[in-house]
Amino acid sequence: MQPDPPAGAPLTPSIVFGLLQAHQQTAALRAAIQLDVFRAIGQGSGDVSSIARHSKASERGIRILCDFLVINGLLVKEDGHYRHTPASAAFLDPTSPSCLASVAHFLSRPEVLEPYGHLADVVRMGRTTLPGEGTVEPENPVWVEFAQSMAPMMAPLTGPLGAIVLGGRTGPMRVLDIAAGHGLFGIEIAKQNPQAHVTGLDWAPVLRVALDNAKKAGVQDRYDMLPGSAFEVDFGGPYDAVLLTNFLHHFDVDTCVGLLKKVRGSLKPGGIAATLEFVPNDDRVSPPMPAAFAMTMLGTTVAGDAYTFRELADMHKQAGYAEVTCHPVPMSPHTIVKAHT
Amino acid sequence: MQPDPPAGAPLTPSIVFGLLQAHQQTAALRAAIQLDVFRAIGQGSGDVSSIARHSKASERGIRILCDFLVINGLLVKEDGHYRHTPASAAFLDPTSPSCLASVAHFLSRPEVLEPYGHLADVVRMGRTTLPGEGTVEPENPVWVEFAQSMAPMMAPLTGPLGAIVLGGRTGPMRVLDIAAGHGLFGIEIAKQNPQAHVTGLDWAPVLRVALDNAKKAGVQDRYDMLPGSAFEVDFGGPYDAVLLTNFLHHFDVDTCVGLLKKVRGSLKPGGIAATLEFVPNDDRVSPPMPAAFAMTMLGTTVAGDAYTFRELADMHKQAGYAEVTCHPVPMSPHTIVKAHT
Numbered sequence A, B: 001m002q003p004d005p006p007a008g009a010p011l012t013p014s015i016v017f018g019l020l021q022a023h024q025q026t027a028a029l030r031a032a033i034q035l036d037v038f039r040a041i042g043q044g045s046g047d048v049s050s051i052a053r054h055s056k057a058s059e060r061g062i063r064i065l066c067d068f069l070v071i072n073g074l075l076v077k078e079d080g081h082y083r084h085t086p087a088s089a090a091f092l093d094p095t096s097p098s099c100l101a102s103v104a105h106f107l108s109r110p111e112v113l114e115p116y117g118h119l120a121d122v123v124r125m126g127r128t129t130l131p132g133e134g135t136v137e138p139e140n141p142v143w144v145e146f147a148q149s150m151a152p153m154m155a156p157l158t159g160p161l162g163a164i165v166l167g168g169r170t171g172p173m174r175v176l177d178i179a180a181g182h183g184l185f186g187i188e189i190a191k192q193n194p195q196a197h198v199t200g201l202d203w204a205p206v207l208r209v210a211l212d213n214a215k216k217a218g219v220q221d222r223y224d225m226l227p228g229s230a231f232e233v234d235f236g237g238p239y240d241a242v243l244l245t246n247f248l249h250h251f252d253v254d255t256c257v258g259l260l261k262k263v264r265g266s267l268k269p270g271g272i273a274a275t276l277e278f279v280p281n282d283d284r285v286s287p288p289m290p291a292a293f294a295m296t297m298l299g300t301t302v303a304g305d306a307y308t309f310r311e312l313a314d315m316h317k318q319a320g321y322a323e324v325t326c327h328p329v330p331m332s333p334h335t336i337v338k339a340h341t
Helices: A014-020 A023-035 A037-043 A048-055 A059-071 A086-091 A101-107 A110-125 A140-149 A151-166 A182-193 A204-216 A251-264 A288-300 A309-318 B016-021 B023-034 B037-043 B050-056 B059-071 B086-091 B100-109 B111-127 B141-149 B151-166 B184-192 B204-216 B254-265 B286-299 B309-317
Strands: A075-078 A081-084 A174-177 A195-203 A223-228 A239-245 A267-278 A321-327 A334-340 B075-078 B081-084 B173-178 B196-200 B223-227 B239-245 B268-279 B321-327 B334-340
Touching: A014 B023, A014 B086, A014 B100, A023 A037, A023 A059, A023 A101, A023 B016, A023 B023, A023 B111, A023 B286, A037 A048, A037 A059, A037 A081, A037 A086, A037 A251, A059 A075, A059 A081, A059 B111, A059 B141, A059 B286, A075 A140, A081 A086, A081 B037, A086 B016, A101 A110, A101 A140, A101 B016, A110 A288, A110 B023, A110 B059, A140 A151, A140 A204, A151 A182, A151 A239, A151 A267, A151 A334, A182 A195, A182 A204, A182 A223, A182 A239, A195 A204, A204 A223, A251 A267, A251 A309, A267 A288, A267 A309, A288 B023, A288 B037, A288 B059, A309 A321, A309 A334, A334 B081, B023 B059, B023 B100, B037 B050, B037 B059, B037 B081, B037 B086, B050 B059, B059 B075, B059 B081, B075 B196, B081 B086, B100 B111, B100 B141, B100 B151, B111 B286, B141 B151, B141 B204, B151 B184, B151 B239, B151 B268, B151 B334, B173 B184, B184 B196, B184 B204, B184 B223, B184 B239, B196 B204, B204 B223, B239 B254, B254 B268, B254 B309, B268 B286, B268 B309, B309 B334
Parallel strands: A174 A195, A174 A239, A195 A223, A239 A267, B173 B196, B173 B239, B196 B223, B239 B268
Antiparallel strands: A075 A081, A267 A334, A321 A334, B075 B081, B268 B334, B321 B334
């Protein structure tokens, strides 16, 4: 997102050049992660030659790369030495527990990048140029990578989602986590409620990642696996709550309504369906991060979208839910939508 | 460039996601240009279906693309209709005389983009991964495209450069325009001084573009061509002024000093060497546009750089010039450096 120019500022083409060159920002951050530059800056003296030695790279390359990251707000430069910003220390230094470097790996996968190499074709056709159903093609290995890589991005969201789904509820309950991926959302329910039993649904290779995470969290004795497609397997149940996290955005409205109906059929009376989504305002251009997510769905799916709350509420009502509420997650681009049978 | 977060703002990874997804901004602008979206918005009603019809594209694709351009500040959206911003009207609508769409074509060429697909390798080696000398490899056809495409970006700079070189001077004079490209800088001198005679030096296929432009400007009878490499051909002369526009940044310091010496040898006593460059401050991280240009030189050349004024002045002094002055061009990322024999 570009800041507005000050009122009365002269008209220059800088915004046009900025967008034309924006791809260099992505390339620079990926290169810095691959070359372990953020670890070098965290632990070394921050001068070009020590970073270059650590990264086994040229001094010219490191100097221009690090200057570029300073220009783009990701590092600071003091007396010719590079230092972390609070954001790079927290989210890019591999020694930080909240490091997101693996997210960069996922977002650099060919499946994720390829459509943007010929986006005009995508816009013409109105769908991904990836084969079949794009990233949601059955058994697409991209989701194993997603499960392994995107957990650090999702971890801060699990607490708020668990609190909204449970609302202080204790005692025995059954929870289905659809498209569980890394499994962190269901696992969080099991952690917040020691009597909750969670079933993770996803492709079998993905569920192995979720089960590993359940073991790490010590909840594997209350974690079942239901391998397969959310559109094909019998959900079993009945459940007290069903989670649909980062899933509906891949599909068109009719598919979402059909899935929400199937979910409702697996819920106990008074049960809860909780979706986690990028939810833009009705104008579809704000807030910037959830609104911009539609571009990722254009590039990688056949008919997915960043749905507004109005649209999501309407899907739930078509699927027979009684009450639909909107819960933006503070300090994140995500929103939780909660509905009752 | 990212704006600083407000003081005390909570720490979020939004800057990291922003950079990882920045490549979508470049893809979106390129796609919109290819699909003639900016013409459609300038002349139509600005609703999704009329733009989609004009662009022969899907409504889903156009809606998500245009929303994304709004999010990134390039369009506005009012009551569901897309409108030009002042910048998109001036610089992206093909009916505008200052339209820069051809610049996008140049910046999308494989030679220009390819190194950013594996920038970590470039940083390791400290030089472009393009073969030979990169974009300055002799007879590289990229410069014919540059001459044809980048003229709209350079046109606003010709007036200021002409004024600084001439300083009100009239009467007969000879000017050499090294790496003339589109030829606009030398042509401007010929326009400002009807007795100036200009010699354009560049590869022969590039000079055909310059000669076309000289004809359009009506100065072809005072425009000579000197085809070849600036490092190999005899400059002839002596000249009253030699122009070196957007050229030194492709080379290392020693090569620049050698060329500046050769230029000095072709100048009359009191003659002027005028370079046009991206000149960052000594910190090399400000102002953002000239400083970021070093990343383009890292990706596409063996040893080029965005040189500071201190470095450029030192090169000129090493080459024997007497007086070196710095003239930032208002409302542009460029600086003119003027030196006397």
